[in-house]
Amino acid sequence: MASLPVTDHDERYVYRFGGGVSDGGNGDRNLLGGKGANLDGMASIGLPVPPGFTISTAMCARYYDEGGAFPDSLRGEVANGLAHIEAVTGKRFGDAADPLLVSVRSGARISMPGMMDTVLNLGLNDDTVAGLAAVSGDDRFAWDSYRRFIQMYADVVLELDHGAFEDALEIAKEDKGLTLDTELSADDLRALVTTYKGLVEEQWGKPFPLDVHDQLWGAIGAVFGSWQSDRAKVYRRLNDIPAGWGTAVNVQAMVFGNMGDTSATGVAFTRDPSTGERAYYGEFLINAQGEDVVAGIRTPQYLTLAAREKAGARAASMEEALPDTYVELARVFDLLETHYRDMQDIEFTVQQGKLWMLQTRSGKRTAKAALKIAVDMANEGLITQDEAVARVDPAALDQLLHPTLDPKAPRDVIAKGLPASPGAASGKVVFDADTAEKQAAAGVAVILVRVETSPEDIHGMHAAKGILTARGGMTSHAAVVARGMGRPCVSGVGSLAISAKDKLFRVAGREVKEGDIVTIDGATGEVMLGEVATVQPELAGDFGTLMAWADEVRRLKVRTNAETPLDCRTARRFGAEGIGLCRTEHMFFDAARITAVRQMILAEDEAGRRAALAKLLPEQRSDFAEIFEIMAGLPVTIRLLDPPLHEFLPHEDAEFNEVAAATGVAVDQLKRRAAELHEFNPMLGHRGCRLGITYPEIYEMQARAIFEAAVDVATRTGEAPIPEVMVPLVATRRELEIIKALIDRTAAAVFAEKGRTLDYLVGTMIELPRAALKAGEIAEVGAFFSFGTNDLTQTALGVSRDDAARFLGTYVEQGIYPKDPFVSLDVEGVGELIQLAAERGRATRPDIKLGICGEHGGDPASIAFCEATGLDYVSASPYRVPIARLAAAQAALKAK
Ligand code: PEP
Numbered sequence: 001m002a003s004l005p006v007t008d009h010d011e012r013y014v015y016r017f018g019g020g021v022s023d024g025g026n027g028d029r030n031l032l033g034g035k036g037a038n039l040d041g042m043a044s045i046g047l048p049v050p051p052g053f054t055i056s057t058a059m060c061a062r063y064y065d066e067g068g069a070f071p072d073s074l075r076g077e078v079a080n081g082l083a084h085i086e087a088v089t090g091k092r093f094g095d096a097a098d099p100l101l102v103s104v105r106s107g108a109r110i111s112m113p114g115m116m117d118t119v120l121n122l123g124l125n126d127d128t129v130a131g132l133a134a135v136s137g138d139d140r141f142a143w144d145s146y147r148r149f150i151q152m153y154a155d156v157v158l159e160l161d162h163g164a165f166e167d168a169l170e171i172a173k174e175d176k177g178l179t180l181d182t183e184l185s186a187d188d189l190r191a192l193v194t195t196y197k198g199l200v201e202e203q204w205g206k207p208f209p210l211d212v213h214d215q216l217w218g219a220i221g222a223v224f225g226s227w228q229s230d231r232a233k234v235y236r237r238l239n240d241i242p243a244g245w246g247t248a249v250n251v252q253a254m255v256f257g258n259m260g261d262t263s264a265t266g267v268a269f270t271r272d273p274s275t276g277e278r279a280y281y282g283e284f285l286i287n288a289q290g291e292d293v294v295a296g297i298r299t300p301q302y303l304t305l306a307a308r309e310k311a312g313a314r315a316a317s318m319e320e321a322l323p324d325t326y327v328e329l330a331r332v333f334d335l336l337e338t339h340y341r342d343m344q345d346i347e348f349t350v351q352q353g354k355l356w357m358l359q360t361r362s363g364k365r366t367a368k369a370a371l372k373i374a375v376d377m378a379n380e381g382l383i384t385q386d387e388a389v390a391r392v393d394p395a396a397l398d399q400l401l402h403p404t405l406d407p408k409a410p411r412d413v414i415a416k417g418l419p420a421s422p423g424a425a426s427g428k429v430v431f432d433a434d435t436a437e438k439q440a441a442a443g444v445a446v447i448l449v450r451v452e453t454s455p456e457d458i459h460g461m462h463a464a465k466g467i468l469t470a471r472g473g474m475t476s477h478a479a480v481v482a483r484g485m486g487r488p489c490v491s492g493v494g495s496l497a498i499s500a501k502d503k504l505f506r507v508a509g510r511e512v513k514e515g516d517i518v519t520i521d522g523a524t525g526e527v528m529l530g531e532v533a534t535v536q537p538e539l540a541g542d543f544g545t546l547m548a549w550a551d552e553v554r555r556l557k558v559r560t561n562a563e564t565p566l567d568c569r570t571a572r573r574f575g576a577e578g579i580g581l582c583r584t585e586h587m588f589f590d591a592a593r594i595t596a597v598r599q600m601i602l603a604e605d606e607a608g609r610r611a612a613l614a615k616l617l618p619e620q621r622s623d624f625a626e627i628f629e630i631m632a633g634l635p636v637t638i639r640l641l642d643p644p645l646h647e648f649l650p651h652e653d654a655e656f657n658e659v660a661a662a663t664g665v666a667v668d669q670l671k672r673r674a675a676e677l678h679e680f681n682p683m684l685g686h687r688g689c690r691l692g693i694t695y696p697e698i699y700e701m702q703a704r705a706i707f708e709a710a711v712d713v714a715t716r717t718g719e720a721p722i723p724e725v726m727v728p729l730v731a732t733r734r735e736l737e738i739i740k741a742l743i744d745r746t747a748a749a750v751f752a753e754k755g756r757t758l759d760y761l762v763g764t765m766i767e768l769p770r771a772a773l774k775a776g777e778i779a780e781v782g783a784f785f786s787f788g789t790n791d792l793t794q795t796a797l798g799v800s801r802d803d804a805a806r807f808l809g810t811y812v813e814q815g816i817y818p819k820d821p822f823v824s825l826d827v828e829g830v831g832e833l834i835q836l837a838a839e840r841g842r843a844t845r846p847d848i849k850l851g852i853c854g855e856h857g858g859d860p861a862s863i864a865f866c867e868a869t870g871l872d873y874v875s876a877s878p879y880r881v882p883i884a885r886l887a888a889a890q891a892a893l894k895a896k
């Protein structure tokens with residue numbers, strides 16, 4: 001390897017690759033970004049990579065620190081980098097006879113497809129274009145490259161209105177009566193270049209930069225600048241990418257896939273990114289540049305003969321059209337998979353028969369493919385079982401747990417496109433991203449329908465249940481982004497005639513307007529009118545295998561937060577090992593019961609409350625009995641009533657009338673009582689155990705329902721339930737003591753009446769900072785703690801759970817909290833309270849059972865914290881149980 005270039009400052013920012021050089025030494029992706037690291041990696045194993053250099057991510061941070069300026073030392077380093085490219089290619093940058101052209105691309109640590117800027121063909125000007133024409137022997141190619149360059153540079157670097165350039169291209173074709181760009185002659189393109197330059201001067205106020213070094217520095221600045229573009233910010237927020245990471249910039253010699261019929265460009269995956277099947281999978285275009293494939297402007301051809309035949313396509317596959325290059329490419333695929341030990345997503349170009357590798361990275365894939373690839377690779381011996389467990393993103397499992405279309409359900413198929421991202425989705429049709437976002441925020445399920453998506457649509461794609469596009473292949477922006485987000489997507493439905501202006505599309509003689517419901521099936525590519533019935537997902541197969549491997553290494557138990565029989569059954573199917581939180585107040589949301597609850601709340605005295613409670617007791621008892629039966633043999637934590645009053649008080653006249661009818665109390669009197677009960681801060685009000693302290697008859701009724709149900713089920717089924725009675729919102733030892741005495745008294749009374757006892761535990765939630773601090777004392781009374789991190793976050797941060805959404809986004813954007821602390825635990829602050837409570841609780845009662853039941857119990861990052869803190873279990877909502885199982889296994893592997 002050649003030695004490092006000498007620089008006159010201490011920090012080095014430029015790393016060269018290609019032509020036998022690999023300054024990065026097989027790639028540190030934190031420094032070089034993913035693209036730069038892998039270009040370096042490919043160069044280091046001898047693959048054909050066009051020479052280039054990477055300006056590191058450290059420069060991005062410095063660029064922003066210095067208010068968008070570069071240190072002088074960078075000039076020398078970039079000059080060294082260019083000299084390297086010139087030496088390897090034998091061409092010179094700016095040389096009128098045989099010019100070197102370069103691409104300038106972004107590359108963050110984690111790939112952010114389409115989110116940042118790229119400039120191709122840089123180095124062309126009025127002089128070098130002639131050299132390019134002479135050397136390539138192709139005038140048309142040279143002028144086409146030049147006009148593409150101006151168009152891209154004007155858009156990306158100068159940020160001019162790209163519509164004007166597209167219009168000029170359309171007019172140039174119309175003037176000649178042509179339809180395809182490729183039909184324009186060299187002279188037409190030369191004229192177009194003049195038009196483009198005029199447009200630049202008109203919009204920018206200065207002539208197009210003809211100095212190639214000015215061009216290069218402009219592009220480098222634009223790529224660094226694109227790190228702070230709106231779309232990059234949205235992408236980072238959705239994918240939890242820290243703003244401080246920055247992007248690298250890769251400058252690389254251009255190779256041309258548009259130099260005739262032995263030239264081509266393509267993208268490929270080493271395995272199928274939708275299904276995970278072990279088959280090369282990709283698309284290519286003869287005589288084209290890379291952006292033509294990704295942008296979905298021309299419909300690409302298949303890579304393999306098998307794929308072409310399966311799709312019934314006519315255009316030759318690469319295996320047929322360029323057989324020798326295909327064989328070499330397949331060899332490179334295998335080398336790369338073995339080298340990186342993962343499925344790769346590859347960009348390549350063939351220039352006049354010679355294969356060049358432009359990029360490789362771990363390929364984005366659906367959850368289904370991620371599972372299959374991980375399990376297959378472990379079975380092939382390429383990775384270990386533990387690595388397979390570590391590879392699958394727990395959050396992505398969500399895609400697999402939801403229903404798919406019922407194959408037997410009737411369906412009215414109106415079109416078929418490419419199965420770009422699997423899963424089924426139904427929703428109202430919308431035609432733009434902003435409407436998608438607005439409607440989704442109002443709770444409407446929408447399908448975003450676009451001719452093709454662009455990075456500006458990302459917020460709408462995220463908000464939509466599914467995405468439907470008229471153009472674009474399997475590797476188009478829509479397809480890649482949808483797969484990454486886990487949104488079902490059908491792309492390339494050529495028969496769709498969309499009029500975004502009139503808010504409708506037409507297909508097969510039918511008209512679908514905004515607001516009409518359609519269903520898309522991202523696994524088959526079908527588009528259907530109306531909603532189609534669904535069936536439950538298949539939990540065996542690769543899913544079952546990987547979960548079994550995960551369970552082998554997991555230490556934390558996983559329970560569920562559930563209170564309805566349906567949720568309890570779902571959670572058990574997903575592998576829940578008990579109930580960590582049964583919110584009894586949720587059992588009263590039912591329309592038939594809420595009136596009795598309101599009667600209880602509005603009662604003027606104990607007698608009135610007891611009358612209402614008598615109605616609720618049998619209901620509670622039968623609910624608990626059903627849950628105990630479903631959860632046979634597993635612990636069930638039942639939390640006593642914790643109703644924030646504002647959620648239960650009647651508001652509407654009709655609601656008051658119902659309570660009046662049930663109680664015989666006049667509406668006016670009820671309204672007066674409701675006004676008396678009104679609270680300014682209900683979250684800090686008369687809720688949790690405060691209710692049990694002031695109105696003990698409420699908790700007494702609930703305790704009675706629990707024990708009567710438990711004894712009945714034990715007698716009926718022969719299997720004794722394991723009730724864990726949990727007291728909410730405890731702040732002091734004394735509160736718990738009073739309520740525990742009440743529970744124990746009630747249990748003793750029920751056992752005496754029934755002539756049978758059973759084991760139970762009484763414990764508490766730790767959801768107030770005072771409780772965390774006094775955990776040592778509280779553990780003298782309570783046999784278990786369950787961290788209620790929703791309230792603990794609310795009270796530790798002093799941020800209302802119900803009002804936080806208005807300002808927390810800004811907080812996260814500014815890095816005040818790294819993530820929404822109600823979604824992912826504030827490990828530094830709230831986490832410290834949990835650690836302290838766990839320590840103090842254990843010091844008093846070494847065998848105290850510790851769990852978490854706030855929403856954080858289903859969040860992978862928070863689960864890693866629970867593992868590190870040595871909790872016994874996490875409790876998550878039913879659909880997050882498998883996510884928690886996998887996250888707990890990954891946390892255990894990390895701790896190994
Ligand atoms: C909590 O506060 O974390 C908790 C689980 O209780 P709830 O969300 O019902 O207040």
Ligand code: MG
Nearest residue numbers: 767788790791
């Ligand atoms: Mg709570």
